[in-house]
Amino acid sequence: MRIIFHIALIFSLLYLPWWAGAIVLIAACFLVERFYEALMYGILVDALYGTSYGIHGFAYTASLFTLVVFLFSAFIRERLVW
Numbered sequence: 001m002r003i004i005f006h007i008a009l010i011f012s013l014l015y016l017p018w019w020a021g022a023i024v025l026i027a028a029c030f031l032v033e034r035f036y037e038a039l040m041y042g043i044l045v046d047a048l049y050g051t052s053y054g055i056h057g058f059a060y061t062a063s064l065f066t067l068v069v070f071l072f073s074a075f076i077r078e079r080l081v082w
Contacts, residue, residue: 002032009041013048021045025066029073042066 005028012021021041029035045062052059 002035005032005035006037013041013045018045018049022065026069026073029069030077033077035070035073038066038070039063 005024008024009021009028012024025038025041029038042063042065045066046060050059050062058064
């Protein structure tokens with residue numbers, strides 16, 4: 001399942017709009033246990049599409065979003081019974 005999410009994330013980050021990659025990332029973080037690679041995908045998006053100005057002067061928006069999603073999914077996964 002992890003490899004399927006890797007392929008889907010790479011495809012969605014390169015060829016689809018940003019929100020499609022965000023949906024795949026959220027699904028991967030919730031469905032795959034300890035999906036640390038999500039943080040690398042956030043850095044990759046910032047490197048490929050980020051600007052020096054960013055949003056309100058913060059250039060690492062995708063990395064911050066990925067970190068928040070990863071931490072939130074880890075917090076929720078501890079409290080859910082699958």
